[in-house]
Amino acid sequence: MKENKWWKEVPLIVIMTCPFLVYYYLKPLLPELVPSHYTIDGSGQWVVDGRMAPGGFVTTMFFACLVVYLALSFPLLAKKWQTGLRQQSVLLAPIIYSLKAGLILLFSAIPVYEMLVAGGKLTGGSAAMWSYIGGIALLVLLNLFIYRLYSVMYRHSEEKPLARKSYVIIWASTHVVVSIGPLCALLVAGRISADKMIPQFILVFLAICGNLLYNVRPNPYLGIRTPWTLKNETVWRKTHRMGGIMLFVFGVAGFFATLIANEHQSHYILLSVLLITALVPTAYSYIIYRKLIHQP
Known part of the structure; x- marks a missing residue:
């Protein structure tokens, strides 16, 4: 019915x-x-x-x-x-x-x-x-x-x-x-600095992503998609394992660092974490790929 x-x-x-x-x-x-x-x-x-x-x-x-x-x-x-x-x-x-x-x-x-x-x-x-x-x-x-x-x-x-x-x-x-x-708007209204909260939110999010990326399978949508990880599944797996650990560790460490830093320092901490976690896995994927293609 x-x-x-x-x-x-x-x-x-x-x-x-x-x-x-x-x-x-x-x-x-x-x-x-x-x-x-x-x-x-x-x-x-x-x-x-x-x-x-x-x-x-x-x-x-x-x-x-x-x-x-x-x-x-x-x-x-x-x-x-x-x-x-x-x-x-x-x-x-x-x-x-x-x-x-x-x-x-x-x-x-x-x-x-x-x-x-x-x-x-x-x-x-x-x-x-x-x-x-x-x-x-x-x-x-x-x-x-x-x-x-x-x-x-x-x-x-x-x-x-x-x-x-x-x-x-x-x-x-x-x-x-x-x-x-909306959270930052509510926090500003409560006299809590949104300028400091935004880097903290992003750093926590990076830590969550690092935990999720640790074992992510190859796909064309998400992940550390360098030319070398996309060409070789082993490079993908090793790069994401290392990159996931880096994102988690640096995300958590950066969050705790912002707790004792001021607003301007918090933005520099976030920028440093983003640069390190982007450049190091990219370079690592290239090094691993070069080692693999030269194996007999």
């Missing part, structure tokens, strides 16, 4: 329309302009840097909700046209719905909060706290979505485009790339 799940969309539609109801209820009390955008100043404080008319702000955020709703609903509709995606879509449906609900709730709550404060129905001053809570919650949801997406797509793909560990490298790098920006 076909299961009808349209009722799950009703709460999302109700949430999307709530700001309009609040707007019409508070309209006589609202000023001409309300805060519509915040930024973080040099001292780490949240400050207003944009204002809009309440009606325009509500409409703008509604369209943001609508874009999110359509963008995250389309993958679940694709299974009707592509049978190969049917199983993946079913498995991904709960986390996609959770991400969609979280984003819509956030985009709807922002104008409601600002109008309640502007209309005198709610005491202001807690915008930063709600920014932290919303940012952390969405970051967790987004990473859960990425984890589930990569897990399902690899497990249920008939053809494996990459070796498992190579796939995990892409997987981990996606988490890092998606998370590092």
Whole structure:
């Protein structure tokens, strides 16, 4: 029997329309302009840097909700046209719905909060706290979505485009790339230097990659792809074993070095680690290749 799940969309539609109801209820009390955008100043404080008319702000955020709703609903509709995606879509449906609900709730709550404060129905001053809570919650949801997406797509793909560990490298790098920006914004707001945190994140990521690259099989996508590792499997194996150890050791050592260094020194530490871990394995792969082709 076909299961009808349209009722799950009703709460999302109700949430999307709530700001309009609040707007019409508070309209006589609202000023001409309300805060519509915040930024973080040099001292780490949240400050207003944009204002809009309440009606325009509500409409703008509604369209943001609508874009999110359509963008995250389309993958679940694709299974009707592509049978190969049917199983993946079913498995991904709960986390996609959770991400969609979280984003819509956030985009709807922002104008409601600002109008309640502007209309005198709610005491202001807690915008930063709600920014932290919303940012952390969405970051967790987004990473859960990425984890589930990569897990399902690899497990249920008939053809494996990459070796498992190579796939995990892409997987981990996606988490890092998606998370590092929002995390740094939250840390700056908490008066923690993002200039120092970014090198630390990258060094930890290099250490993770080193652990994963240690035994990666030859592939045309990822790894230490020099002309010599691509020509010979033995060179590939030995280079990745040495390169993986180097990345892990230098990544961990560099991270601990940044803990006692200042911001400028942290950038030099990162640059040094990147240069060493790039140049030494490249030279090593050439030396190993030359030794192998001269063997009788």
